[in-house]
Amino acid sequence: MSRDINTEALSVARHWLGTPYRHQGATRGAGCDCLGLIRGIWRSLYGSEPESVPPYTRDWAERGTEERLWRAALRHMQPVQHAAPGQVILFRMHGGAVAKHLGLQSSASRFIHAYSGHGVVESALTPAWQRRIVARFAFPAE
Template identity: 65%
Template sequence: MDEPREVAIARGWLGTPYVHQASTRGAGADCLGLIRGIWREIHGAEPESPPPYSGDWAECGGVEVLWQAALRHLRPVPADAPLAAGQVLLFRMREGAIAKHLGLVSDAEGTRFIHAYTSHGVIESPLTRPWAGRIAARFRFP
């Protein structure tokens, strides 16, 4: 079975250094930048430009900014649907905190994901129980 286009695109970003607010394959990306880059390759121009944001942008406020943006542009996946390659994962890094990290399921079994992670760049990681427990929502590209 062929891997979904989103996964093939994300694999092309592996090894891209982590650069806050960046979205350039091979030069730099953060987790949002990776998802933005996948969007551009599939759809062309981005539907909106993210405003400047600090590294701790989600630590105060209480507004689910990233979740709201995902709802505007991606298709929600029901919580009871199985994990599947190509799904965008939205993570809540701490219980009760705003969801602020993104990744993409990279295998058919839902055991791995690709994301841009501080100090590591764009990597493929096992979707371990601690990571899976942080998933706040899942989406698909339109």
């Protein structure tokens, strides 16, 4: 029987709902940011993270033009064109800025993400959020 990574990723993400927001955090229940949520899902799926994450400031994306988050996703995940639950979504929060927010598609119209001031929540994928999507990724099948 083959493993359905997308279904597993979504199930794991749902267990993170309610985790408080904590910059650079990656611990379910204790705190995480958007990257920490994806890191936690990865650890649940594969046991360990594929690379260490260097410390980063809250404004890391505002001070440069390097697409670090996008490049890291490309190193470890499969880019996809069509949306499906369990896929990672990468967002560009402002035109001309680097992509700096991540979430996990939970349905055709919703996604789970760690959001400053809210923690890990499931939000509507409104037109405003949809306009910010720059890439989608699938977790590797192993």
